[in-house]
Amino acid sequence: MPIRKVEIRLEDMLDELTTFYDAKVWHFLTVNGIDLGDGKIELQWIFSKYGVKDETVLFSAVTAYETKVPSVVSLIPSATLSEREIVDMFGVEIEGAAKGLYLDEDSLTMPLRCSL
Amino acid sequence: MIKAMMQAFTNLFKPVHTVKYPFEEDVVLPKDYRGLIEYSEDDCIFCDKCEKACPPKSIVFYQHPDGSKEYKYNAWLCIYCGECVRACPKPGEALWQSEKKPLSATKEQDVNNEWFVWQRAAAESRENHAAMKKAAKEKKRQEKES
Amino acid sequence: MKKVVNIPLGSQHISLLEPIRFQFTTENEKIIEVGADVGFVHRGIEKACSETFEWKKVGYVVARVCGLCAITHSLSYTLAVERLLGYEANERIKYLRMLMVELDRIHSHMLCLAHVSENAGFEAMFMQIMADRELVMDIQEAISGNRVQFDYIAIGGVNRDVTPELVNMIHKNLDELRPKIDDLMERFSNNWSLSLKYKGVGVLTLDEAYIYNALGPLARASGLKTDVRAESSDFPYEDVGYEMIFESSGDIYARNMVRLREIINSITMCENIIDNLPTGEIIEKVKGKPEGEVVVRVEAPRGELFYLVKGSRKNFLDRVRIKTPTFSAIPAMMEVFKGSEYADAPAILASFDPCMSCTAK
Ligand code: SF4
Ligand code: SF4
Numbered sequence: 001m002p003i004r005k006v007e008i009r010l011e012d013m014l015d016e017l018t019t020f021y022d023a024k025v026w027h028f029l030t031v032n033g034i035d036l037g038d039g040k041i042e043l044q045w046i047f048s049k050y051g052v053k054d055e056t057v058l059f060s061a062v063t064a065y066e067t068k069v070p071s072v073v074s075l076i077p078s079a080t081l082s083e084r085e086i087v088d089m090f091g092v093e094i095e096g097a098a099k100g101l102y103l104d105e106d107s108l109t110m111p112l113r114c115s116l
Numbered sequence: 117m118i119k120a121m122m123q124a125f126t127n128l129f130k131p132v133h134t135v136k137y138p139f140e141e142d143v144v145l146p147k148d149y150r151g152l153i154e155y156s157e158d159d160c161i162f163c164d165k166c167e168k169a170c171p172p173k174s175i176v177f178y179q180h181p182d183g184s185k186e187y188k189y190n191a192w193l194c195i196y197c198g199e200c201v202r203a204c205p206k207p208g209e210a211l212w213q214s215e216k217k218p219l220s221a222t223k224e225q226d227v228n229n230e231w232f233v234w235q236r237a238a239a240e241s242r243e244n245h246a247a248m249k250k251a252a253k254e255k256k257r258q259e260k261e262s
Numbered sequence: 263m264k265k266v267v268n269i270p271l272g273s274q275h276i277s278l279l280e281p282i283r284f285q286f287t288t289e290n291e292k293i294i295e296v297g298a299d300v301g302f303v304h305r306g307i308e309k310a311c312s313e314t315f316e317w318k319k320v321g322y323v324v325a326r327v328c329g330l331c332a333i334t335h336s337l338s339y340t341l342a343v344e345r346l347l348g349y350e351a352n353e354r355i356k357y358l359r360m361l362m363v364e365l366d367r368i369h370s371h372m373l374c375l376a377h378v379s380e381n382a383g384f385e386a387m388f389m390q391i392m393a394d395r396e397l398v399m400d401i402q403e404a405i406s407g408n409r410v411q412f413d414y415i416a417i418g419g420v421n422r423d424v425t426p427e428l429v430n431m432i433h434k435n436l437d438e439l440r441p442k443i444d445d446l447m448e449r450f451s452n453n454w455s456l457s458l459k460y461k462g463v464g465v466l467t468l469d470e471a472y473i474y475n476a477l478g479p480l481a482r483a484s485g486l487k488t489d490v491r492a493e494s495s496d497f498p499y500e501d502v503g504y505e506m507i508f509e510s511s512g513d514i515y516a517r518n519m520v521r522l523r524e525i526i527n528s529i530t531m532c533e534n535i536i537d538n539l540p541t542g543e544i545i546e547k548v549k550g551k552p553e554g555e556v557v558v559r560v561e562a563p564r565g566e567l568f569y570l571v572k573g574s575r576k577n578f579l580d581r582v583r584i585k586t587p588t589f590s591a592i593p594a595m596m597e598v599f600k601g602s603e604y605a606d607a608p609a610i611l612a613s614f615d616p617c618m619s620c621t622a623k
Contacts, residue, residue, distance in 0.1 A: 150407035
C-alpha cells in the first residue's frame with residue numbers, strides 16, 4: 001500500500017489536521033511514534049480514506065522529547081487511547097493524555113525509547 | 117421459541133463433543149500434525165542452523181572441549197513452528213517433526229530451572245571454547261614467529 | 263430523586279472472557295458516564311519485536327498477540343516485510359492465505375455469536391454453536407497442523423500446501439456448516455430472547471460511527487460502508503465472490519446479522535477459493551533485509567488490523583507498530599454504553615466481540 005507522507009512542523013500540526021480531517025471521508029487509524037535517537041521522536045498521524053482502494057496518508061512531525069505535544073482529541077475523539085499509548089511507551093508529554101494505560105501511573109520506564 | 121426448546125431438548129440426548137483429556141486419550145489428530153521435534157545425532161553435521169533459526173531458542177548446543185557438541189531440546193518451550201526443520205540442511209535425517217503430542221511436564225521435572233541452567237552452561241561452554249581456540253591460535257603463531 | 267452510583271464492570275466479571283474494567287456512572291439504571299481501563303494484559307510485544315527477536319522470527323511473535331486472529335497478525339506482518347523486500351506473492355499463495363483468513367473469520371464470528379447467546383441467558387445455544395464451530399477448527403487444524411497457533415504464513419509464501427483429501431474435507435465440513443448457519447440465522451431473527459430483546463439495544467448511529475471511527479462489523483452494522491477487503495488491493499477478493507455486508511440499525515441485532523451474513527459470505531468465498539486454486543509454488547525464496555517504512559492493513563474478524571513496520575537493513579527492525587481492531591473500537595464502545603441500561607451492559611459488551619489480549623498486546 002503506497003503511503004502519502006506529509007511532513008509538517010509540530011506547531012502547525014493542529015491547523016493542518018483541522019483543514020485536512022473530515023470524519024466522513026477519512027478514517028483515523030492511529031497515532032504512532034518512532035524513536036529516532038539523539039533525543040528525537042517522529043510522531044505520525046495516520047489516516048485512510050473510506051471506500052477508496054489503497055489510500056493512506058501519514059502526517060509526520062519530528063520533535064524533541066521535551067516538547068509538549070498538542071492533542072488531537074478535540075478534533076478526533078477516538079484518538080485518546082492511541083495518544084495515551086504513545087505517552088506510556090515513549091514518555092512524551094501530550095496535552096490531556098494521562099500516563100497509565102499499560103504501565104503504572106507513576107512508572108518511570110519508557111519502553112520504546114532506544115536510549116533507555 | 118418452541119423450536120429452539122425442542123432442539124435444546126434433543127441435544128440432551130446427543131453424544132458429547134468433548135473428551136476427558138488426560139484420562140481418555142482418543143483425540144484424533146489430523147495427518148501431519150505438527151508435534152515434537154526429533155533429532156538423530158548420527159546424521160547431524162552440527163552446523164547450528166536449527167539453533168539460530170529457532171524463535172524461542174528451544175534448541176541449544178553445548179560445546180564440549182574436545183570439539184563435539186551436545187544437542188538439547190526443550191519440548192515445553194518449543195512452539196512447534198518447524199522453522200528448525202526448514203533450516204536444517206538434512207531435514208528428515210538429522211532433524212524432523214514428529215506427530216507426537218507433547219506431554220505436560222510435572223513439577224518434579226522442574227523443566228524451567230533445568231533449562232535455564234543448561235542455557236547458561238551452554239553459553240559458557242561456547243565462550244570457553246572460543247577462548248581456548250583463540251589461545252591455541254595465538255600459541256601457534258608465537259611458535260611460528262620464534 | 264436522582265442518585266448517581268458508580269458501578270465497576272470487571273476486571274473480573276462473569277460476562278467477561280478477558281480482563282477489562284469499565285467504570286460506569288449510572289443515574290438510576292441509566293449509564294451516563296463510562297471509563298475504561300484496558301491494559302491488564304500488556305506483554306510488551308512491540309518492544310520484543312524490535313529488540314529481542316530478529317525480523318525473520320517476528321512473524322511468530324506477533325502471531326501470539328491474539329489467539330483467535332493469529333493468522334491475520336502474522337499475515338499483516340509478513341505482507342509488510344515482503345513489501346519492504348520488494349517481493350510480491352504469486353496467486354496460489356494469495357489464495358491460500360485468503361482461505362485461512364476467511365476460515366478464521368468464520369470461527370471467530372461463531373465464537374462471538376456463541377457469547378452473545380450466552381449473555382442472553384441461552385446456555386444451550388452457546389454449547390451448540392461452539393460444537394458446530396469445531397467443523398471449521400478441524401479444517402484449520404488439518405491445513406496448518408495446529409489448532410490455535412497456525413504458524414502457517416511464512417515470509418515468501420505459506421508453510422504447507424492443501425492436498426486433494428484436504429479439499430474434500432473442506433467441502434464436506436463447509437457443506438455441513440452452511441445449513442447450520444442458515445438455521446442460526448433463523449434463530450437469531452425469530453427467537454424472542456435473541457431478536458426482540460436485542461432490537462434497539464446498544465445502538466451506534468451512523469454519525470457516531472463516523473465520529474468515533476468505528477470499524478469492522480461494528481461499523482457495518484451501523485451502515486458505515488468500510489471494509490479493508492474492499493479498500494486494499496493486496497488480495498483479489500472480488501474474484502472469489504466477496505460482497506460487503508451491512509445493516510443500518512446499529513443495534514445488537516444488526517451486529518449479529520452482519521456477523522451471520524458474513525459467515526455465509528465467507529463460506530462461499532472459501533468454496534470458490536478451493537475450487538479455483540491457481541497452480542504455482544507455495545513458498546519462494548526472498549532475499550535481502552527490510553529497509554524503509556511501510557503500512558499494511560488487513561481485515562481481521564473484528565475489523566481493521568494495522569501494521570507499520572520500519573527497518574533499516576539490520577537484523578532488528580526499528581519499529582513495529584500494531585494497532586488492533588478492538589483498540590480503536592473502544593471509544594465507539596464507550597459511546598454506545600452511554601444512555602443504555604446498566605443491565606444491558608454485558609450483552610452489549612459481548613456483541614462488540616472485544617479481544618483484550620489484542621488491545622493490550
Ligand atoms: S519447531 Fe520452532 S520452536 Fe520448536 S525447536 Fe523448531 S524452530 Fe524451535
Ligand atoms: S540444522 Fe540439522 S544438521 Fe545442522 S545442527 Fe541442526 S540438526 Fe544438525
